[in-house]
Amino acid sequence: MITALCGGVGGSKLALGLYRILPPDSLHVIVNTADDLELWGLRISPDLDTVAYTLGGIAQQELGWGIEGDTFHALRGLETYGLDTWFRVGDRDLATHIYRTDALKRGESLTSCTAHLASRLGIRADVLPMTDDAVATRLLTGDRWLDFQEYFVRERHALSIDDVRYVGVEAARPTDAVLEAIRSAEVIVLVNSNPVLSILPILSVPGIREAIEGSPSPRVAVSPMIGASSVTGPAGALMRLTGHPPTSAGLAALYRNLIDGIVLDSQDERQRGEVEAMRIGVLATNTIMRTDADRDRVAAETIRFARSLR
Amino acid sequence: MITALCGGVGGSKLALGLYRILPPDSLHVIVNTADDLELWGLRISPDLDTVAYTLGGIAQQELGWGIEGDTFHALRGLETYGLDTWFRVGDRDLATHIYRTDALKRGESLTSCTAHLASRLGIRADVLPMTDDAVATRLLTGDRWLDFQEYFVRERHALSIDDVRYVGVEAARPTDAVLEAIRSAEVIVLVNSNPVLSILPILSVPGIREAIEGSPSPRVAVSPMIGASSVTGPAGALMRLTGHPPTSAGLAALYRNLIDGIVLDSQDERQRGEVEAMRIGVLATNTIMRTDADRDRVAAETIRFARSLR
Numbered sequence: 283m284i285t286a287l288c289g290g291v292g293g294s295k296l297a298l299g300l301y302r303i304l305p306p307d308s309l310h311v312i313v314n315t316a317d318d319l320e321l322w323g324l325r326i327s328p329d330l331d332t333v334a335y336t337l338g339g340i341a342q343q344e345l346g347w348g349i350e351g352d353t354f355h356a357l358r359g360l361e362t363y364g365l366d367t368w369f370r371v372g373d374r375d376l377a378t379h380i381y382r383t384d385a386l387k388r389g390e391s392l393t394s395c396t397a398h399l400a401s402r403l404g405i406r407a408d409v410l411p412m413t414d415d416a417v418a419t420r421l422l423t424g425d426r427w428l429d430f431q432e433y434f435v436r437e438r439h440a441l442s443i444d445d446v447r448y449v450g451v452e453a454a455r456p457t458d459a460v461l462e463a464i465r466s467a468e469v470i471v472l473v474n475s476n477p478v479l480s481i482l483p484i485l486s487v488p489g490i491r492e493a494i495e496g497s498p499s500p501r502v503a504v505s506p507m508i509g510a511s512s513v514t515g516p517a518g519a520l521m522r523l524t525g526h527p528p529t530s531a532g533l534a535a536l537y538r539n540l541i542d543g544i545v546l547d548s549q550d551e552r553q554r555g556e557v558e559a560m561r562i563g564v565l566a567t568n569t570i571m572r573t574d575a576d577r578d579r580v581a582a583e584t585i586r587f588a589r590s591l592r
Numbered sequence: 593m594i595t596a597l598c599g600g601v602g603g604s605k606l607a608l609g610l611y612r613i614l615p616p617d618s619l620h621v622i623v624n625t626a627d628d629l630e631l632w633g634l635r636i637s638p639d640l641d642t643v644a645y646t647l648g649g650i651a652q653q654e655l656g657w658g659i660e661g662d663t664f665h666a667l668r669g670l671e672t673y674g675l676d677t678w679f680r681v682g683d684r685d686l687a688t689h690i691y692r693t694d695a696l697k698r699g700e701s702l703t704s705c706t707a708h709l710a711s712r713l714g715i716r717a718d719v720l721p722m723t724d725d726a727v728a729t730r731l732l733t734g735d736r737w738l739d740f741q742e743y744f745v746r747e748r749h750a751l752s753i754d755d756v757r758y759v760g761v762e763a764a765r766p767t768d769a770v771l772e773a774i775r776s777a778e779v780i781v782l783v784n785s786n787p788v789l790s791i792l793p794i795l796s797v798p799g800i801r802e803a804i805e806g807s808p809s810p811r812v813a814v815s816p817m818i819g820a821s822s823v824t825g826p827a828g829a830l831m832r833l834t835g836h837p838p839t840s841a842g843l844a845a846l847y848r849n850l851i852d853g854i855v856l857d858s859q860d861e862r863q864r865g866e867v868e869a870m871r872i873g874v875l876a877t878n879t880i881m882r883t884d885a886d887r888d889r890v891a892a893e894t895i896r897f898a899r900s901l902r
Contacts, residue, residue, distance in 0.1 A: 323694035353665055359687025363712050373683040377669025380686075384633030402673050 284585065285310040285467035289480020290317065290329035291346035292506055292517075293473035294336040295571045299581030300471065301337050302574065306406035310463035311337075312490075314475070315392070315411045316419040316448050316483035317430045321369055322360060324379040325386055328431070329480065330396055330411055331378055338403030349374045368436045393457050410463060412484045415454035419483060420447045430479070439516040446478055446523055451486045456493070464493040469588040472541065474506035474569065477533055478520040485540070494540055500588040503537050504545040504569065504580065505530040531556045538562070542591040545569065545584050563591050594895065595620040595777035599790020600627065600639035601656035602816055602827075603783035604646040605881045609891030610781065611647050612884065616716035620773035621647075622800075624785070625702070625721045626729040626758050626793035627740045631679055632670060634689040635696055638741070639790065640706055640721055641688055648713030659684045678746045703767050720773060722794045725764035729793060730757045740789070749826040756788055756833055761796045766803070774803040779898040782813035782851065784879065786822070787843055788830040795850070804850055810898040813847050814855040814879065814890065815840035841866045848872070852901040855879060855894050873901050 284304060288297045288311050297311050311333055318327045328347065335341035335349055342348045352372030361367045371379065378399060385395035391414045400409045419430040422445035433439060464470065472481055485491045494501060507530045511518040518528040526532035530546035531553040537544070543563035546553060551566045558564055565587040571577045594614060598607045598621050607621050624639045638657065645651035645659055652658045662682025671677045681689065688709060695705035701724045710719045729740040732755035743749060774780065782791055795801045804811060817840045821828040828838035836842035840856035841863040847854070853873035856863060861876045868874055875897040881887045 322690050323697050324690065353663060353683065355663055355683035356666060356687045356690070359684045360690065363687060363691045363709060365691065373663065373665035373686075374669045376683075376686065376690075377666045377673060380632050380634065380666070381670065381673045381675065387633050399673060 283308050283310065283463075283466050284469050284471065285312065285463045286471040286473050287312050287475075287481055287484050288329070288333055288473045289314045289475030290332040293475030293480060294333045294341070294346075295577050296471075296473040296504055296580060296584075297333055298336050298574070299571065299577030299579075300585070301405075301407050303578050303581050303585070309407040310410060310467070311407060312410050312412055312460050312463060312484060314480045314483050315413060316417040316451070317434070317479070318416075318418070319369070319429065319431050321371075322365055323383070324376075325383045326369070326371070326379050327382065327392070327396075327411070330392075330409060331375070334378075334396070334400050334403055334405060334409050337405045337407055337409070338400070340403065348372050369431055370435075391457075393459055408459065408463065410457065410459050412456065412460060412490065413454040413487050414457055415450065417451045417454050417483060417487070418449045419479060420449050422446070434479075443516075443520060443523065446520070448483045448486050451483065452488065454487045456487050456489045460487075460490065461493055464490070464497060467497065467499050469499055469585055470494055470497060470501040471584060471588070472501070472503035472537065474504040476506065476517040476520065477536060478517070478523055482524075491540065500543065500591040501541045502543040502545060502563075502565075502584060502588045502591070503533065503541045504584055505533050505547070505550075506569075507533055508547045508549055508569070529553060534560055534562050543587055545580070545587060563587070593618050593620065593773075593776050594779050594781065595622065595773045596781045596783050597622050597785075597791055597794050598639070598643055598783045599624045599785030600642040602822075603785030603790060604643045604651070604656075605887050606781075606783040606814055606891060606894075607643055608646050608884070609881065609887030609889075610895070611715075611717050613888050613891050613895070619717040620720060620777070621717060622720050622722055622770050622773060622794060624790045624793050625723060626727045626761070627744070627789070628726075628728070629679070629739065629741050631681075632675055633693070634686075635693045636679070636681070636689050637692065637702070637706075637721070640702075640719060641685070644688075644706070644710050644713055644715060644719050647715045647717055647719065648710070650713065658682050679741055680745075701767075703769055718769065718773065720767065720769050722766065722770060722800065723764040723797050724767055725760065727761045727764050727793060727797070728759045729789060730759050732756070744789075753826075753830060753833065756830070758793045758796050761793065762798065764797050766797050766799045770797075770800065771803055774800070774807060777807065777809050779809055779895055780804055780807060780811040781894060781898070782811070782847065784814040784816035786816065786827040786830065787846060788827070788833055792834075801850065810853065810901040811851045812853040812855060812873075812894060812898040812901070813843065813851045814894055815843050815857070815860075816879075817843055818857045818859055818879070839863060844870055844872050853897055855890070855897060873897070
């Protein structure tokens with residue numbers, strides 16, 4: 283069993299690689315839910331959906347969010363009625379949010395309704411929300427605190443961020459399924475999602491970091507950084523909030539005590555010494571994943587590398 | 593000001609005729625809400641929507657429900673997730689239900705959110721739910737009580753019905769807007785909707801029948817019956833539940849004390865004597881409305897006839 287910690291668009295590519303190369307039913311993906319939002323009375327879990335659509339083979343390829351070939355008729359209707367529609371939800375995508383909202387209202391847990399959705403999409407992996415409790419990433423820009431989606435989607439992550447909080451995380455509990463996925467993992471992978479926006483919220487749920495720290499299995503991170511910027515999204519700029527430089531070596535320092543090895547891009551081979559000095563193993567390879575073949579290769583190299591550690 | 597009592601598909605055609613021939617802002621339509629349902633956590637008001645879509649000029653013409661040219665991508669998604677999808681909701685239509693559900697959840701009344709929807713659809717008439725309270729038509733077939741939409745949509749109204757109840761109606765209150773629409777009406781029209789499924793639920797809301805009975809203005813019904821069957825739907829078969837024959841004369845008897853005149857089809861001219869014996873005036877005309885010109889003509893004849901009474 284392999285367990286991955288994952289955010290949305292960036293990380294789901296590697297999660298897909300892992301899913302493709304592993305036997306069925308041997309991957310757990312613990313997914314960030316701190317980006318979840320309630321919109322028009324509907325509960326939306328963007329990262330869970332991106333992972334499920336990606337593993338289910340229906341994700342929109344170009345944009346990275348939503349469903350391939352989706353239409354936006356309902357959204358135009360909501361616009362007619364004067365609702366905010368900067369968060370673009372397609373018609374087919376809407377079915378997911380309607381299902382989830384209704385299931386939660388009927389008393390189902392987010393974990394249980396995510397399992398149902400994933401199973402209906404034919405996914406032979408466990409897609410696990412990090413918690414069934416409410417956690418919300420909020421970002422400070424100047425003197426304004428923004429919700430995550432306001433920052434990321436409405437403002438297109440173009441604002442400079444001075445602080446970040448995962449509101450509610452102290453009181454959140456990891457689910458039994460998450461703790462069991464960590465306990466039973468032969469390898470734990472922190473995928474190349476945005477560290478501040480996707481991985482740290484998961485690690486901040488009380489009990490999850492401790493479970494990973496205590497795991498006897500090899501634990502590796504795949505770095506989203508190349509040089510001082512990230513492959514996708516605003517990871518670099520946000521890294522400085524952690525007090526570490528926006529590099530793969532900075533990421534290794536951020537994940538110290540939590541990982542045994544890091545996969546970084548060949549272009550950052552020169553950071554090897556600095557990372558190894560932290561007693562963290564290094565695999566330098568091409569980490570850019572454009573095709574399924576890239577994803578499979580990085581996934582396979584990551585697992586092989588992890589198994590060589592400890 | 594003209595006030596119409598109206599159900600969904602059948603009656604909305606005459607409501608459209610009234611809307612088209614009257615000056616803007618001079619029509620109130622009091623609409624049955626006893627067919628409302630909650631589906632997938634969404635609050636659906638089929639008759640309110642049919643009236644709004646019809647007056648707003650976006651109604652699907654052939655089927656009589658839904659929106660012209662609507663697509664069903666979200667519905668197929670809900671089907672994938674294993675939800676019942678016999679109630680066919682289009683993508684654009686879904687926006688209405690999402691808006692309504694969210695507005696009600698935020699504490700808005702059904703009256704207020706219907707007014708918002710109608711205004712956004714450009715409608716210059718008041719579309720008024722009969723009540724803001726919950727009323728549910730239930731139908732007995734053999735020893736099974738069905739919800740209205742189970743009977744009407746899922747079973748395609750093919751079952752024989754032994755009894756009907758408007759659950760919750762005794763405790764429902766008419767809204768101020770409904771009572772004011774009746775009070776201020778120069779003419780009150782009970783349109784040619786199904787009497788048992790659409791008009792009687794409205795009349796059963798305590799205070800509405802009394803307000804119409806007490807009105808000094810002329811009140812007319814347009815009969816949906818031709819011979820012993822109805823122009824559309826199962827009105828004829830259901831009429832016998834009222835203890836009256838399934839004819840326009842039977843309808844006149846059902847509405848006795850409530851109407852001053854009835855518009856019936858020329859084919860039923862021979863029922864004139866029987867109706868006039870109840871001291872109810874008769875206008876016999878062609879009541880089949882296929883085109884907008886038909887709707888305008890029946891609407892105009894109905895108003896002219898009403899004004900000639902009392």
